[in-house]
Amino acid sequence: MSLQPIQDPGLPSHVNRKADADPKAAKRAEQQVAILFLTSALGTVLFIFSYVGVPQDQLIFLPILGTTNAHQLFLGLGLAISLFFIGMGAVHWAKTLMPDHEVVDVRKEQRSKDEDRAAFVATIKEQGATAGLGRRTLIKRTLGLSLGLAGLSPLLLLRDCSAELPGEELAQTNWRAGTRLLTDPGDRPIKPGDLEVGAVAQVLPLLPAGRKRTLNDIAKDALLLIRIRPEEFNLDAERLSWTYQGIIAFSKICSHMGCAVALYEQSTKHLLCPCHQSTFDVTRAAKVIFGPAARPLPQLPISVDSEGYLVAASPFNEAVGPSYWERDSE
Amino acid sequence: MKARERAAGAVANYVDERTGAAKWMKKTLTKVFPDHWSFMLGEIVLYSFIILLLSGTFLTFWFDPSMREVEYEGSYEALEGVHMSAAYASTLHISFDVRGGLLMRQIHHWAALIFLAAMVAHLLRVFFTGAFRKPREMNWIIGVGLLTLGIVEGFLGYSLPDDLLSGTGIRIAEAIMQAIPVVGSYLSYFVFGGAFPGELFIPRIYTAHVLLIPGIFLALITAHLMLVWYQKHTQYPGPGRTEKNVVGYPLLPVYMAKAGGFFFIVFGFTAFLGAVAQINPIWVYGPYTPAQIGAGSQPDWYMGWLDGLVRMSPPIETHALGYTISWNILIPGLIIPGILFTLMALYPFIESWITGDKREHHLLDRPRNNPNRTAIGAMALTFVLVTLINGGNDLLAVHFDLSINQIMWFSRIGVFVLPPIAFVVTKRICLALQRADREMVLHGKESGRLVMLPHGEFIEVHEPLSPQKAYQLTSHEQLPALSAPETDERGVALPKGIRQKLRARWSRAASEQIAKPTVEELKEIEHH
Numbered sequence: 001m002s003l004q005p006i007q008d009p010g011l012p013s014h015v016n017r018k019a020d021a022d023p024k025a026a027k028r029a030e031q032q033v034a035i036l037f038l039t040s041a042l043g044t045v046l047f048i049f050s051y052v053g054v055p056q057d058q059l060i061f062l063p064i065l066g067t068t069n070a071h072q073l074f075l076g077l078g079l080a081i082s083l084f085f086i087g088m089g090a091v092h093w094a095k096t097l098m099p100d101h102e103v104v105d106v107r108k109e110q111r112s113k114d115e116d117r118a119a120f121v122a123t124i125k126e127q128g129a130t131a132g133l134g135r136r137t138l139i140k141r142t143l144g145l146s147l148g149l150a151g152l153s154p155l156l157l158l159r160d161c162s163a164e165l166p167g168e169e170l171a172q173t174n175w176r177a178g179t180r181l182l183t184d185p186g187d188r189p190i191k192p193g194d195l196e197v198g199a200v201a202q203v204l205p206l207l208p209a210g211r212k213r214t215l216n217d218i219a220k221d222a223l224l225l226i227r228i229r230p231e232e233f234n235l236d237a238e239r240l241s242w243t244y245q246g247i248i249a250f251s252k253i254c255s256h257m258g259c260a261v262a263l264y265e266q267s268t269k270h271l272l273c274p275c276h277q278s279t280f281d282v283t284r285a286a287k288v289i290f291g292p293a294a295r296p297l298p299q300l301p302i303s304v305d306s307e308g309y310l311v312a313a314s315p316f317n318e319a320v321g322p323s324y325w326e327r328d329s330e
Numbered sequence: 331m332k333a334r335e336r337a338a339g340a341v342a343n344y345v346d347e348r349t350g351a352a353k354w355m356k357k358t359l360t361k362v363f364p365d366h367w368s369f370m371l372g373e374i375v376l377y378s379f380i381i382l383l384l385s386g387t388f389l390t391f392w393f394d395p396s397m398r399e400v401e402y403e404g405s406y407e408a409l410e411g412v413h414m415s416a417a418y419a420s421t422l423h424i425s426f427d428v429r430g431g432l433l434m435r436q437i438h439h440w441a442a443l444i445f446l447a448a449m450v451a452h453l454l455r456v457f458f459t460g461a462f463r464k465p466r467e468m469n470w471i472i473g474v475g476l477l478t479l480g481i482v483e484g485f486l487g488y489s490l491p492d493d494l495l496s497g498t499g500i501r502i503a504e505a506i507m508q509a510i511p512v513v514g515s516y517l518s519y520f521v522f523g524g525a526f527p528g529e530l531f532i533p534r535i536y537t538a539h540v541l542l543i544p545g546i547f548l549a550l551i552t553a554h555l556m557l558v559w560y561q562k563h564t565q566y567p568g569p570g571r572t573e574k575n576v577v578g579y580p581l582l583p584v585y586m587a588k589a590g591g592f593f594f595i596v597f598g599f600t601a602f603l604g605a606v607a608q609i610n611p612i613w614v615y616g617p618y619t620p621a622q623i624g625a626g627s628q629p630d631w632y633m634g635w636l637d638g639l640v641r642m643s644p645p646i647e648t649h650a651l652g653y654t655i656s657w658n659i660l661i662p663g664l665i666i667p668g669i670l671f672t673l674m675a676l677y678p679f680i681e682s683w684i685t686g687d688k689r690e691h692h693l694l695d696r697p698r699n700n701p702n703r704t705a706i707g708a709m710a711l712t713f714v715l716v717t718l719i720n721g722g723n724d725l726l727a728v729h730f731d732l733s734i735n736q737i738m739w740f741s742r743i744g745v746f747v748l749p750p751i752a753f754v755v756t757k758r759i760c761l762a763l764q765r766a767d768r769e770m771v772l773h774g775k776e777s778g779r780l781v782m783l784p785h786g787e788f789i790e791v792h793e794p795l796s797p798q799k800a801y802q803l804t805s806h807e808q809l810p811a812l813s814a815p816e817t818d819e820r821g822v823a824l825p826k827g828i829r830q831k832l833r834a835r836w837s838r839a840a841s842e843q844i845a846k847p848t849v850e851e852l853k854e855i856e857h858h
Contacts, residue, residue, distance in 0.1 A: 005804045005849050006771075009797040011570030011577065051429055057405070065606060069432070076433045076605020084598025090591025098584045105362040105576045107562055107692060110465045164524045166515035184621065202621060215620055216525050219501075222621035252621055257505035257640070257659065258526070259498055260623040274625050275502065276641045277724065277734055290735055292640060292658045294647035322505035323656040324515045329649040 011102060019096050029096035036089035043081025050074035171319035171327070173205075173220045175300055180206040181225065181249075181310045189309040192245050195227040200264045202252060205312070220320055222252040222260065223300060225310075226282055228269060234283045242301035244310065249300040250286050251320040254278060256293035258322045271297070295329065363585045364565035364578035368455045373589060374448035377596040378441045379551065385438040386540065392428055394420035395490065395536035397529040406613055414492075414617035417532045421491040421612055437604035442484050444600060446632040449477050457677075457707050459694035461564045463687075467678040469557045472550050474675040479543055479550070481632050486539040488610065488630055492532055495610075497618025498627050500531065502640075509659035527620065567693045567805050569798040576692070626724050635714045638721030639666055642741045670710075684836040686812045698767075699806045701760035702840040708756035709749040716744045757842075764844035767803045770795060771847050772855055804846050811841040 018025035050071060060070040112120070133140055180189045181203040195201060203223045207213055230246040242248070250271070254261050259275035264282075270289070271280040278291030286297035298320050301313035319327050346352040363369075396416040402409045404419070406426045424431035453473060456462055462470035485503070489496040504526045507518040523530035562576050571577050579585050603609075615624055629637050639662035646657040673680075681703065682688060697704040719726065720741035727734040774792035782788055795803070812834060 004801075005847050005852055006797065006800045008572070008805070009569045009801055012798055056427070056429060071429070072432045073605055075430050076436075076601055079433070080598045080602035080605055082598075083594045083601055087591040087594030087596075087598060090587045090594065094584050094587035094591065098587060100579070100584070102577050103360075103362050103580055104570070105562070107574050107576050109690060110561065158520065161520040162523050164519065166519045166525075169525060170515060204621075215527050215618075219526050219620035258501045258620075259627070260621050262623045263625060274623055274627050274724065275498065276637075277738065278645075288645055291738075292643040292645055292662075294645040294656065294658050322508055322659070323647060323654045324508040324518075325511050325513075325653055325655070326515060327654040328652045329647065329654045 011104070014101055017096065017100065020100075026097065029092070033089050033093045033097070036085050036092060040082045040085035040089065043078050043083075043085060045078075047075060047078030047082055050078055166324075166326070170321075170324060173316055173320060174207060174217055175205050175221065175223075175312045175315050177312060177314045178305065179312045180305070181223065181302070181312070182206050184222075190225070191308050192227075192247055192304065192310060195225065195247060197227050197229055197246065198266050199227050200266075201225045203249075203310075219258075220253065224250050224252045224261065224264070224271070224297075226250070226264065226269075228282065232269070232283050235285055239285050239299065242299055242313065244302050244304060247302065247310070248282065248285075249302045249312075250280075250282075250297040251300070251316065252297075253321045254293060255295040255297055255320075256291070256322060261297060295323070359582040360580045361559075362562075362576050362578045362580055364563050364576060366566055368459075369563065370592060371448055371452040371455050373592055374596055375445060375452055376551065376555075377593045378445040378448060378600065379547065380593070381441040381597055381600055382438060382445060383544065385434050385441060386544075388434045389424060389431075389438060390540060392420055392424045392431065393417070393490070393536075395533045397492065397527075397532050409613065409616070412617065415532065417490060417492040418612070418617045421493070425613060433601075433604050436607070436609050437600055439488070439609045440603040440607070441600050442487060443609075443630065443632075444596075446477075446480050446484055449473075449480055450632075453477060454707070454711070458697040458704055459564070459566075460691065460700060460703065461694055462678045463691040464678075464682065465561055465690050466557070466564075469554055469561075470678050471675050472554045472557075474671060476547070476550050476554070478671060479546060483539060483543045483547070484630055485633055486535045486543070489535060490532065490539060491610075491612045492618050493612040494615040494618050494622060494624055495612075495627060497527065497620070498623055499629055499633075501526065501620065502637075506659055506663040509656040509663065511653075511655055511660075527618070562692070564692050564694050567696070568802050571693065573690070573692050626728070628722065628725065631718070634721035635717040636663065636667060636721075638717035638719065638723070638741065639663070641723060642717070642720050642738055642745065644742075670713075674710075681840075684812075684833060684840055685809055686837070687809060695806065698760040698763040699808075699843075700840075701757045701764070701842060704760050705753040705757040709753040712752035713745060713749045716741050716748055720745075761842070761844055764846075768844055768847055771800050771803050772851065806846070808843045808846065809841055812837040 019029045020026075054071045054074055056069075056071045058070040059067050060073065061067050062073075065073075111117075128134065182188060182205070183190060184202045184204045187204075189206070190201070190203065201224075203225050204213065204218065205221050205223075207217070225247060226249075227245075227247045230243070233240060233243065233246075233248070235243070250261075252260050252262070254273045254275065256273065256276055256278050259273050261271050261273045261278075261280065263272040263274055264270075265272065269282040271282060271286065272278070273280075273291070273293070276292050278293030279289050280286040280293070280297055281289050285299055288294065288296060298316050298318050300316055302310055303313045305311045318329070323329065342352070394416040398416045399413055400416050400419050402412050402414055402419050402422065404422050404427055406422055409422065421435075424435055426432070456470065456473070485499065489500050504518050504522065507521065508514045510517060518526065521531065521534070522528045523534075563578075565571050565576060565578070579588075616622070628634070640659065643658045643662040648655040648657065695703075697707075720738065723734055723737040723741070726732060726737055774794045777791045777793045779791040780788055781791055
């Protein structure tokens with residue numbers, strides 16, 4: 001340890017506050033504390049008044065805040081004043097009137113004395129020996145086995161957290177060959193003529209009669225329908241055959257983390273996911289052109305049925321939504 | 331004896347005869363706590379936790395943690411007749427039909443944000459002053475655990491209302507689970523009770539949010555505070571303060587009044603925010619449905635850096651043999667945060683390994699006096715700040731009329747380039763400050779008084795420092811670099827392992843200091 005260049009001058013001597021020396025100042029401080037506590041009491045009065053007297057749907061206009069709910073506002077301000085000024089009073093009291101002489105306490109090293117440590121080790125050895133754990137290996141091993149096995153039972157109990165296990169279900173949607181596309185909201189079948197060039201629509205599949213649509217269905221079925229001029233497509237022959245008169249259908253569930261890909265920019269024909277900004281090019285089968293998504297949005301082949309309504313020509317040929325281990329992405 | 335004193339005496343006697351607490355209480359009530367504004371950061375964490383328990387309990391009286399589909403018929407007309415989960419409907423009920431309900435919701439949310447912000451500020455204070463050193467490593471680890479739990483608890487909390495924004499967050503969490511190789515889809519199925527979203531996750535995360543995690547919190551906070559109590563608080567260096575003492579104010583009455591009063595101040599401030607600052611207006615977002623989303627979807631700030639990491643990730647997936655590994659989710663969502671938090675938890679041990687310092691420390695460091703540590707902290711902070719900025723790239727792009735792609739590329743490059751720059755710059759600043767301290771001790775402080783000498787030269791008069799100030803600037807110790815032993819105690823040459831080389835290198839970097847004035851130098855100055 002190097003020698004300190006300047007020796008410790010010790011604690012600075014105590015400097016009296018005004019209230020320490022002057023009884024008048026002390027009296028003044030006492031009054032200030034009382035005023036703070038009284039302000040708090042007024043806050044509680046405001047709180048009670050707001051609870052009872054201000055109707056819950058009363059609106060009020062205030063600068064900066066704008067139009068706001070008076071009931072919640074005054075209730076909150078009352079509570080804030082009542083609590084804040086109790087605190088201010090207490091702190092002001094402590095700072096002006098309570099003794100401010102610094103106190104010095106000694107600090108001992110955390111480590112026990114050597115003899116205590118030796119005694120501790122001896123005790124452990126002695127008491128351990130009486131149980132004979134070190135000697136009786138049979139007991140030790142069977143105990144280890146039973147504890148380990150017992151630890152497994154809670155894991156087993158958690159098995160029924162899910163009745164189903166993930167299998168093919170993750171890769172399946174309600175889109176079949178011939179499934180009609182329904183508007184969402186509205187549940188109406190769509191004809192190609194309903195969509196103008198440049199339009200975008202969210203659609204869901206027509207479910208078999210009697211089957212109620214759940215959020216689980218929507219989480220995989222949601223589809224985006226976009227119409228552009230057919231000559232603007234930059235697709236191979238197969239993908240082009242999946243479109244119908246310039247109408248192309250993509251899964252709306254982001255291939256990155258499953259958010260709804262909801263932002264469509266008409267001028268660039270880009271789809272953007274607002275969660276992580278993955279950007280997909282509609283003209284090139286939703287190819288990823290920016291952001292963290294690694295795969296295009298799955299495209300659903302569409303055509304029209306005998307009545308002229310848009311239908312799925314076949315199911316998705318890959319799983320929709322985010323990737324998972326068992327997903328066959330080839 | 332006054333009646334009041336007699337009554338107090340009777341109570342004290344009753345308790346002491348049954349517990350023997352008098353001796354312990356006497357010692358406890360006069361326990362000394364050092365005073366400094368930065369020690370209040372941890373207090374804010376504790377107080378917002380209490381506020382969270384109180385406001386949260388209030389909310390549970392009306393919140394219905396169920397995903398049962400209901401038709402809304404409350405006083406918020408815009409959603410009249412809309413189908414939604416009971417959780418969302420009851421949150422609307424709390425916001426519009428329970429007196430003070432919205433206020434309590436907003437207090438709860440603000441308190442959660444303050445809870446985490448204060449936790450991070452407290453962590454930075456502990457880090458930059460070296461308060462985590464022996465014997466406080468265990469408390470540091472408990473603290474890292476509390477921070478991790480706090481982030482999870484906050485996320486679960488804002489997921490409960492089942493609005494469009496929170497459901498989107500849950501969807502992302504599900505995607506992260508699914509991305510884990512081999513077990514991912516099983517994990518997700520067990521958590522959600524089947525395919526996403528199912529009808530079980532709200533009741534499940536409710537139990538975790540109101541019972542399981544708060545219970546662990548209570549246990550860990552108790553352990554954290556007991557250790558602070560038992561080991562006694564650290565103190566800043568200064569005249570009269572040593573490794574062997576603790577200087578401050580006694581618990582009764584000063585500290586009790588200040589700390590108790592501060593609780594009310596924090597509560598009052600949070601209530602003020604709850605009154606005037608709208609937060610999480612779930613009625614604007616609408617109920618959750620997987621097919622919709624709000625533009626500018628943002629997590630709460632403490633999740634923002636994770637979201638920023640995920641956003642900046644390059645689009646890499648591996649497909650092989652019919653299986654998929656989503657590196658674009660695994661690396662930013664699990665691997666980097668895992669490494670970051672592990673390094674943070676291990677930092678006290680890493681530092682003591684580098685410096686070879688195994689002694690107890692109760693005097694805090696001024697951040698400039700440990701340039702290496704301060705620079706490491708600045709580096710980590712810069713990393714998180716860049717990711718946080720990227721987490722808000724959509725909002726930044728809109729507000730500042732920037733291109734989202736440019737912000738993303740700035741972050742992708744910045745996350746690698748800026749932290750090392752921050753390290754170097756911070757270290758240089760620390761050394762410059764040390765140099766300034768040294769100058770001040772040797773030559774006194776500038777007085778601003780210019781004097782013309784007889785021969786025409788102008789000088790500025792320097793005033794000598796007070797002994798207290800001079801001591802404060804010179805009392806810190808400067809550890810020399812470890813010299814790696816070439817041979818063991820029996821004189822056999824030791825193999826030069828990579829570990830030893832690394833350690834020697836780090837140790838050299840850690841011991842880079844501006845030498846403080848020596849006794850001789852000071853004497854020499856005096857003779858002038």
